[in-house]
Amino acid sequence: MTRHLLVATIAFAPVLAPVLAAQNADAHVTVTVGTATAKRGERAYGALVVPAGSDSGTVIQVAVINGAKPGRVVSFVSGAHGTEYTSIVALTKLIERIDPKKLSGTVIIVPLLNVASFEQMVPHINPVDKKGMNASYPGNPSGTQTERALAMVAEQVVKPADVIVDLHGGDLDENLRPYSYWMRSGNSAQDSASRVLDERFGLDMVIVSDVDITNPARTRSLSGYSLVLGKTTFVAEAGRSGLVTAEETGMLVNGSLNVLASLKMIDRAVPASPKIKWVGHDQRVRADSGGMFYATAARGSRVLKGAKVGYITDYVGRKLSDVLAPQAGIVSFIRGVPSLAKGSTIVTVVEVFDGAPPAWTKPAP
Ligand SMILES: [Zn+2]
Known part of the structure; x- marks a missing residue:
């Protein structure tokens, strides 16, 4: 900045001040x-x-x-x-x-x-x-x-x-x-x-x-x-x-x-919220060995604890085991492909709460 411009800026400062203050009020x-x-x-x-x-x-x-x-x-x-x-x-x-x-x-x-x-x-x-x-x-x-x-x-x-x-x-x-x-x-x-x-x-x-x-x-x-x-x-x-x-x-x-x-950021009519299924406490079944997985339960289906949700075969089609629901609830997701490696998540079942969500409880560390 030249000296001339610096002087000019100082001269205008009282005029600019309210504008700058207005801009500072809007951080965005x-x-x-x-x-x-x-x-x-x-x-x-x-x-x-x-x-x-x-x-x-x-x-x-x-x-x-x-x-x-x-x-x-x-x-x-x-x-x-x-x-x-x-x-x-x-x-x-x-x-x-x-x-x-x-x-x-x-x-x-x-x-x-x-x-x-x-x-x-x-x-x-x-x-x-x-x-x-x-x-x-x-x-x-x-x-x-x-x-x-x-x-x-x-x-x-x-x-x-x-x-x-x-x-x-x-x-x-x-x-x-x-x-x-x-x-x-x-x-x-x-x-x-x-x-x-x-x-x-x-x-x-x-x-x-x-x-x-x-x-x-x-x-x-x-x-x-x-x-x-x-x-x-x-x-x-x-x-x-x-x-x-x-x-x-x-x-x-x-x-x-x-x-x-x-959040009143756009003008749009928000539809009424649907009746919500409140769920929690998911339990997963993980594969304890590799194999081919076939699901028999659908995503979103209600299951009882121990219900069959799928089965596993070896790579020549011989059945190795059934996969059972780890708890009663809703199948939130189930494996969608046959590929199975040791440790893969096969199915997740979430517990269904009775109506409203429960009160917050601090999880154990
Ligand atoms: Zn993700």
């Missing part, structure tokens, strides 16, 4: 996430560029929709599991459904966190470092690719948001009934805010999950980490086995729009 005149910068009333596209470190770098694309008017900041994230396609496709569609000119507040959308999983069609983990991209928060700027990526997500996507919505679904090997999670921290204000949005999202089965937020091992997921930060958060899941259907994609797109409408 411009919002930047990675390389995307959106002014009020704009939609911007960019990426979190994760540089190479001990392993390769990655580029996580992001959309920022900065509303013409102030309001809450909501982040939607999917694709931590890069082959849960329905959730990923849903968030790409959500981006174009939000008009920045009519939006109050700011929406940050990251449809595909785990790019290597998506490209290589490797479920559950990031194949680059074999770590879980929904199991390594808060990340580490000098760690492996997953940790470096999540450190950026934590700083730029989670911390600036008031509300974090984490979308998932049945992975390539999971035949899943749509549901959401109501993750509770034991803080009643935070938990009830999360419950309201979860119910408005509109899925008719909600798994109640109590999280000890003082236990770092329980808060490595995006939702767990968000709870620690005091955010309003929930998880919603739809889709299964590599399929992308209009019905299940629509559940996630409409649910996300319902959240924004409930």
Whole structure:
């Protein structure tokens, strides 16, 4: 800056001061996430560029929709599991459904966190470092690719948001009934805010999950980490086995729009919430050896403890064992492919609560 301009700036300072004060009152005149910068009333596209470190770098694309008017900041994230396609496709569609000119507040959308999983069609983990991209928060700027990526997500996507919505679904090997999670921290204000949005999202089965937020091992997921930060958060899941259907994609797109409408960020009539099945206390059966799995129970079916839900054969078709329900409840998901390795999850059954969800109880450490 030249001396002449400096003088001019000082001379104008009294005039500019009220304008600057007004801008300071709105902390979101411009919002930047990675390389995307959106002014009020704009939609911007960019990426979190994760540089190479001990392993390769990655580029996580992001959309920022900065509303013409102030309001809450909501982040939607999917694709931590890069082959849960329905959730990923849903968030790409959500981006174009939000008009920045009519939006109050700011929406940050990251449809595909785990790019290597998506490209290589490797479920559950990031194949680059074999770590879980929904199991390594808060990340580490000098760690492996997953940790470096999540450190950026934590700083730029989670911390600036008031509300974090984490979308998932049945992975390539999971035949899943749509549901959401109501993750509770034991803080009643935070938990009830999360419950309201979860119910408005509109899925008719909600798994109640109590999280000890003082236990770092329980808060490595995006939702767990968000709870620690005091955010309003929930998880919603739809889709299964590599399929992308209009019905299940629509559940996630409409649910996300319902959240924004409930927060008065968009003008949209929110349908009445469905009658919700409140469930919890999931029990899983894991394979104790490899083999071929055949399901005999459908996703979403009610089962009694000990009921047959499938069977396992060897690779020449000889039956090895039946798979039995570990408890009475609803099959939230069951293995959707024959491939079975030792340790694979075969089925998950959730206990059905009697009507309303139970009171929060601090989980045992
Ligand atoms: Zn997932």
